[in-house]
Amino acid sequence: MVIETAFTPISAIVGGALIGLSAVLLMWSVGRIAGISGIVAGAMLEHGDERNWRLIFLGGLFLGALLAALSSGALESVSSVASTPMLVLAGLLVGVGTRMGGGCTSGHGVCGISRFSMRSVVATLVFMTSGAATVFVIRHLLGEGV
Structure with missing residues (x-):
């Protein structure tokens, strides 16, 4: 089985622009970097206003993705090519990796590189x-997912 992925430049540009806009708005409104792993960790550990903005931001991520998927019909063609144990292992490894790397691709790749952080470039x-x-x-x- 060969997995094919359609190249969709318009949706990629729009999605990238929305990610950048959300990062700028978060920095402007609460003075925080849009690193998702840090936002998730803080949503579980913080209280009060600090927790509230994190939950609102994460809710927006899920709602935006859901609206995009529903409006495009993308959910109809979704199927996993990996086994459930492999998906669980992958999720755990990503979580461990973000802690070891001091952040995730959104914090380092989107926000860190745009601030010319060499640490983020390396990460x-x-x-x-x-x-x-x-x-x-x-x-x-x-031979998984093939």
């Missing part, structure tokens, strides 16, 4: 290299 290079290596191992060595 993003490590994320991307690790992602490419993981896809190679999963697809070509383990």
Whole structure:
């Protein structure tokens, strides 16, 4: 089974612009960087106003994705190519990796690089290299998702 992905430049540009806009609005409104792993961790640990803005931001992420998927009909064609244990393992590894890297691709890749942070440039290079290596191992060595 070969997995094909359609290249959709318009939706990619719109999505990227919305991600950038949300990062700018978050920095402007509450003075925080839009690093999703940090926002999620804080939503679980913080209280009061600090927790409220995090929950609102995360709710907006889910609502925006849901509205985009429903309006495009994308949910009808969604199927997982990986086993449930592999998905759970992947989620846990991403969580561990974001803690080890001091942030995630949104915090480092979107916000950090735009602030010319060398730490974020290095972290993003490590994320991307690790992602490419993981896809190679999963697809070509383990035969999952092929």
